[in-house]
Amino acid sequence: MISFLLRRLLSSLPVAFLVLAICFLLVRLAPGSPFTSERALDPATRHMLETKYGLNGSLPEQLLHYFSNVLQGDLGESLKFRGRTVVEIIQQSLPRSLLLGSISFILALGFGIPLGAFAAARHGRTTDQWLNGLALLTLSIPTFVLAPVAVLCLSFGIPILPPAGWGTPIQLILPALCLALPFVGVCARLTRSGLLETINTDFVRTARAKGVSEQSLIFLHALRPALLPLVAYAGPLAASILTGSLVIEEIFAIPGVGQFFVSGVINRDVFLVSGVVLIYCLLLLLFNLIADWLTAILDPRIRIQS
Amino acid sequence: MTFRRGIPGLTGLILACSLLSACQTRPRADLVICNGAEPQTLDPALVSGQLEGRLCSALYEGLTRRDSRGRSVPGIAEKWEVSPDGKTYTFHLRPNLHWSNGDPFTSEDFRYSWLRALNPKTASPYAEILFGISGAKEFQSGKSNAESVRIETPDPLTLRVHLDHPTPYFPSLTSFTTYLPVHQATVEKYGDRWTQPKTWVGNGTYRLIDWKINDRVSLEKNPQYHNPERVRLSRIDALAVSRASTAFNLYSSGQADLLLDKGLIPALILPHLRGRPDFHPGPLLATYFYRFNVTRPPFQDVRVRRAFALALDKESIVDKITRGNEPIAQTLTPRGISDYRPPEGLPSDPSTAQGLLKLAGYPEGHGFPRVSLLYNKSELNEQIAVEIQAQWKRVLGVEVELRNQEWATYLRSLDELDFDIARSSWVGDYDDPNTFLDCFVTSRGNNRTGWSDPTYDSLLNRALAEPNPTQRLRLLAEAETILITQAFPIIPIYHFVGCLMFDPKKWDGLYPNLLDEHPFSEIGRVQK
Numbered sequence: 001m002i003s004f005l006l007r008r009l010l011s012s013l014p015v016a017f018l019v020l021a022i023c024f025l026l027v028r029l030a031p032g033s034p035f036t037s038e039r040a041l042d043p044a045t046r047h048m049l050e051t052k053y054g055l056n057g058s059l060p061e062q063l064l065h066y067f068s069n070v071l072q073g074d075l076g077e078s079l080k081f082r083g084r085t086v087v088e089i090i091q092q093s094l095p096r097s098l099l100l101g102s103i104s105f106i107l108a109l110g111f112g113i114p115l116g117a118f119a120a121a122r123h124g125r126t127t128d129q130w131l132n133g134l135a136l137l138t139l140s141i142p143t144f145v146l147a148p149v150a151v152l153c154l155s156f157g158i159p160i161l162p163p164a165g166w167g168t169p170i171q172l173i174l175p176a177l178c179l180a181l182p183f184v185g186v187c188a189r190l191t192r193s194g195l196l197e198t199i200n201t202d203f204v205r206t207a208r209a210k211g212v213s214e215q216s217l218i219f220l221h222a223l224r225p226a227l228l229p230l231v232a233y234a235g236p237l238a239a240s241i242l243t244g245s246l247v248i249e250e251i252f253a254i255p256g257v258g259q260f261f262v263s264g265v266i267n268r269d270v271f272l273v274s275g276v277v278l279i280y281c282l283l284l285l286l287f288n289l290i291a292d293w294l295t296a297i298l299d300p301r302i303r304i305q306s
Numbered sequence: 307m308t309f310r311r312g313i314p315g316l317t318g319l320i321l322a323c324s325l326l327s328a329c330q331t332r333p334r335a336d337l338v339i340c341n342g343a344e345p346q347t348l349d350p351a352l353v354s355g356q357l358e359g360r361l362c363s364a365l366y367e368g369l370t371r372r373d374s375r376g377r378s379v380p381g382i383a384e385k386w387e388v389s390p391d392g393k394t395y396t397f398h399l400r401p402n403l404h405w406s407n408g409d410p411f412t413s414e415d416f417r418y419s420w421l422r423a424l425n426p427k428t429a430s431p432y433a434e435i436l437f438g439i440s441g442a443k444e445f446q447s448g449k450s451n452a453e454s455v456r457i458e459t460p461d462p463l464t465l466r467v468h469l470d471h472p473t474p475y476f477p478s479l480t481s482f483t484t485y486l487p488v489h490q491a492t493v494e495k496y497g498d499r500w501t502q503p504k505t506w507v508g509n510g511t512y513r514l515i516d517w518k519i520n521d522r523v524s525l526e527k528n529p530q531y532h533n534p535e536r537v538r539l540s541r542i543d544a545l546a547v548s549r550a551s552t553a554f555n556l557y558s559s560g561q562a563d564l565l566l567d568k569g570l571i572p573a574l575i576l577p578h579l580r581g582r583p584d585f586h587p588g589p590l591l592a593t594y595f596y597r598f599n600v601t602r603p604p605f606q607d608v609r610v611r612r613a614f615a616l617a618l619d620k621e622s623i624v625d626k627i628t629r630g631n632e633p634i635a636q637t638l639t640p641r642g643i644s645d646y647r648p649p650e651g652l653p654s655d656p657s658t659a660q661g662l663l664k665l666a667g668y669p670e671g672h673g674f675p676r677v678s679l680l681y682n683k684s685e686l687n688e689q690i691a692v693e694i695q696a697q698w699k700r701v702l703g704v705e706v707e708l709r710n711q712e713w714a715t716y717l718r719s720l721d722e723l724d725f726d727i728a729r730s731s732w733v734g735d736y737d738d739p740n741t742f743l744d745c746f747v748t749s750r751g752n753n754r755t756g757w758s759d760p761t762y763d764s765l766l767n768r769a770l771a772e773p774n775p776t777q778r779l780r781l782l783a784e785a786e787t788i789l790i791t792q793a794f795p796i797i798p799i800y801h802f803v804g805c806l807m808f809d810p811k812k813w814d815g816l817y818p819n820l821l822d823e824h825p826f827s828e829i830g831r832v833q834k
């Protein structure tokens with residue numbers, strides 16, 4: 001298992017560098033400069049800044065310069081937030097996104113799986129139809145609609161939760177719920193369909209014939225293999241949910257890392273964008289790896305093959 | 307079994323780590339302000355935005371400062387004299403001044419800071435505002451050295467500045483962000499990172515105690531400030547919130563006490579706020595306008611530009627779209643600049659506009675080439691562009707294509723004159739028409755129209771050299787007349803309105819003013 005993990009990790013590194021290179025080049029190729037503003041900048045000053053940040057040579061030269069810095073652990077400085085290194089920005093904002101994201105992730109799984117299992121157990125009945133409809137509803141309401149409505153209801157209608165801000169646990173509740181809700185729906189649907197498929201397999205039929213109760217049939221026997229599609233989905237989900245959501249962060253004024261994916265591109269802040277994309281990419285690789293590992297644990301057939 | 311222990315273990319670990327690092331509760335500051343987006347820097351030499359300028363004016367104090375009504379009042383300088391030719395200013399600093407770390411403050415600190423802002427290596431985006439000082443421009447462009455910049459410090463409490471031209475507004479200019487002093491030893495020791503809370507040193511009413519990215523800047527009363535009794539609140543938090551609805555929610559729920567920017571109030575609810583006691587609108591020194599690219603047809607022809615300008619119904623734009631009681635703009639410079647009387651602009655005149663277009667060879671718009679209107683992507687810009695597009699179609703019969711670009715691309719298009727008509731706005735840096743009119747001098751970086759008129763240039767140059775203030779303003783008005791009634795490289799559309807939101811029963815020391823200056827030190831709780 002360890003050699004498998006190591007092999008996977010090593011083979012992921014070139015992917016990370018490829019992503020980094022593409023990201024760097026795309027931002028540099030986009031029209032406009034990180035140093036312009038509505039007030040014109042004289043060419044000498046712009047040249048001075050480009051030299052300072054190593055952005056004055058040809059594109060391959062710039063990329064090489066950047067990569068040599070990255071290999072030494074230096075992700076560069078933000079071009080917009082002067083005097084701040086990309087590492088410092090990520091260090092400050094990533095833990096906040098991680099905190100919010102992990103709460104939402106737990107909520108998504110914690111509610112999604114039992115609801116899905118429950119619906120599968122009640123397959124074809126009214127409860128199943130209701131739950132199915134609800135799941136569909138949660139995943140089809142976009143966050144930018146859900147979040148303001150939630151604020152309106154829970155901060156102004158019945159003022160029990162703060163509408164935005166960061167610093168106290170109570171401020172986490174609304175954003176975590178809004179971030180989690182669509183994924184609750186997805187998790188529930190994946191669990192339900194996985195379960196329905198497993199319920200019709202031979203080993204479940206055997207267990208049922210042996211007289212195992214319907215409840216323990218689902219939760220003890222069928223659920224484990226039924227979670228496989230969910231695990232495959234949860235890997236990338238974890239990476240994206242943990243690196244923050246632009247919409248949720250903006251609406252709830254959460255100082256996380258999510259907004260830099262967009263503002264960094266708008267500002268042509270090439271090092272910042274590349275830095276956050278690198279983090280996202282590494283998280284994605286890591287969680288896919290964890291998902292694969294969990295799949296092997298959940299499915300004995302895969303374990304035997306590997 | 308591994309599975310059952312694995313997931314809770316992993317998530318628990320992540321949660322615990324994040325909880326520890328991310329969730330620290332802190333007591334609420336005396337005043338919480340929504341200040342707009344995350345500040346890009348707090349180094350006065352590098353600041354180019356208003357929200358950073360606001361924080362800098364609390365962290366540093368210049369020779370003069372602005373009071374809560376936007377008036378220029380003595381700051382670090384107690385008094386000053388001007389030579390008879392109006393070109394040499396001698397500032398006398400207050401005695402016993404100190405930096406926030408206790409170091410003595412001297413006139414040499416100003417000399418160092420101004421030369422630093424001018425140094426090409428600093429790459430200050432606003433260095434231009436120091437160009438009035440003799441030798442400054444040459445030093446900044448690398449043609450001479452720092453010694454040739456004529457700033458003298460005869461003694462630690464005296465600063466003498468020689469200017470190229472008589473500049474009556476120079477003392478008030480020294481309150482501008484780029485002119486604020488920085489602490490030499492700190493800047494030299496920590497380089498670009500000196501503005502971090504741990505290393506920061508300043509001389510303003512407040513000192514920097516915390517700065518969390520995208521979260522807040524926390525300020526605390528500076529005990530070393532020369533007049534600490536003047537500062538009314540001991541702790542202020544400036545939140546970084548750029549989304550209007552979020553800022554407004556924070557304000558409405560009492561998490562923030564003050565909204566400092568119209569951009570932080572959702573446009574949709576603006577009309578409903580009028581009449582509310584906590585809504586405080588006021589005119590601003592800023593103008594929304596359209597530029598023509600005069601280097602290519604059809605806008606090479608002044609008659610076409612004039613026709614386009616006269617065809618506009620600006621009233622309907624402020625009534626239907628901006629809805630903040632903005633005054634329509636017939637001139638580039640907003641009204642209210644002390645002693646300046648801007649020329650009368652030209653009112654809307656559809657029939658003359660149609661006639662002019664006919665004279666230019668496009669009767670009722672026939673044969674008019676397809677032109678485009680460039681704007682940066684924002685709801686407001688788009689609505690205005692759509693309305694103006696419809697007006698030109700209706701009055702002149704011309705088709706104007708809308709071209710929307712995101713910010714950086716739009717700026718590049720402006721710089722490269724890659725447009726026909728483009729949306730623009732300009733915020734004045736100081737209360738003098740020069741801050742607007744200087745943009746359109748030939749080959750200025752901010753000209754961005756390709757327009758050049760020797761008469762206009764010479765009027766601005768004469769105004770620069772003119773010692774008589776009345777005569778000087780008259781020359782500037784004459785120049786503006788050319789700009790907006792004869793040459794039309796631009797169409798002024800409306801002047802911005804600033805809006806403050808605060809509860810007047812709780813807070814005072816805040817007054818809407820033309821320069822949108824609201825010094826934190828003068829804000830305080832209403833005494834009951």
